[in-house]
Amino acid sequence: MTILVTGARGAVATELIDLLRRRGLPVRPASSRPSDPSIATCDLTDPATFPGVLAGVGSVFLYAEPAHIDAFVKEAVAAGVEHVVLLSSSSVLAPDADASPLAKSHLDVERALAAAPFLSTLLRPGAFAGNALAWAWPIKAGEPVSLPYPGSYADPVHEADLAEVAAAVLTDPALGGRAYTLTGPESITCAGQIDLLSQAIGQDIAIRHVSREEWKAEMADYVPGPIADALLDWQESNDGVPAELTPDVERLIGRPARTFAAWAQEHAAAFKR
The missing domain is CATH 3.40.50.720 (NAD(P)-binding Rossmann-like Domain)
Structure with missing residues (x-):
């Protein structure tokens, strides 16, 4: 099944796309403003772009945009998506996360994914x-x-380490379904x-x-x-x-x-x- 990588112009996504392609995996890069025809259109603030870009997709690397996350989840379920890996933020762990505009946007997406029937993995750098x-x-x-x-x-x-972490959890089912705090x-x-x-x-x-x-x-x-x-x-x-540092990056990518x-x-x- 195809892996959809949203935010394809971002530093993490760009590296991730290269990593997945080097492994011979089918990848669909997507961006709200595609720079060339090889990149699909997926504007996370425009639900009209969701059905087409999710067709035939099994896994998703998702940037945290809460505007229409419920619509994205609905279309992902309809498309048969089995796993979503979210690039979230460790800011969600703060006691006042709901009051912070930075943390709240990530929290809203995390909560929507937690309520979905597919597997979700949270990357919290x-x-x-x-x-x-x-x-x-x-x-x-x-x-x-x-x-x-x-x-x-x-x-x-x-960012290259984050891409390697994302590749690891996207390609090894045993690593999915958890939250990782990445430093x-x-x-x-x-x-x-x-x-x-x-x-x-x-x-x-x-x-x-x-x-x-x-x-x-x-x-x-x-x-x-x-x-x-x-x-x-x-x-x-x-x-x-x-x-406070964690060992999660090294554990997931197998090196410091x-x-x-x-x-x-x-x-x-x-x-x-």
């Missing part, structure tokens, strides 16, 4: 290593990186990530310690206010508090997870002036 790309513009411009909480810890996980191999501060990026590009990177309001003003064109507040609250809660330093070396060109 913390911080993506690729989140560091948000700093690329100021670094390339030779400007300081604005950080409201330089000492906030995260557990950055490499990188180290707990590292925002300032520590900047230091590793500096080493990777061979250039000094300055940090500008800003207030919450200053950071929100800088990001206003890119991050809606409620999401910005949720991100800031998350950083504040981790300020000076090392992230890639470090942030490795990610920085691989993506150095994105930051060089």
Whole structure:
């Protein structure tokens, strides 16, 4: 049966598609804005795109979009889908997850899948290593990186490792039907990530310690206010508090997870002036 991979233009999905194809598995990449005819249309905010893209699909790699998740589940059941692997977030584990716009969107999808008759597997990463790309513009411009909480810890996980995890649970039924909390191999501060990026590009990177309001003003064109507040609250809660790591990535892919330093070396060109 075909494996539907939604969000085909994303870093995790792109790597996952390559992994599955190298294993000789039938894959249907799908995106809300297909870049070429080989990618099907699946707009998770438009239920009209669901029936066609789900036809003949046995498994789904799903991004967490709650807008029409009930309709997606209904069409998936009608199509005979047997397994959905959701790229969720470890934010759902927070005590106040229902009050956070970041966590709530993932929780709503998790709950809809839990009520469905097919098997569902929940991948709950913390911080993506690729989140560091948000700093690329100021670094390339030779400007300081604005950080409201330089000492906030995260557990950055490499997107390629997430893709390997997804491939593992999609292809081994024994691994399905569970929730996995996925972290990188180290707990590292925002300032520590900047230091590793500096080493990777061979250039000094300055940090500008800003207030919450200053950071929100800088990001206003890119991050809606409620999401910005949720991100800031998350950083504040981790300020000076090392992230709790799990062994799930290594258990699922059979080797240690890639470090942030490795990610920085691989993506150095994105930051060089």
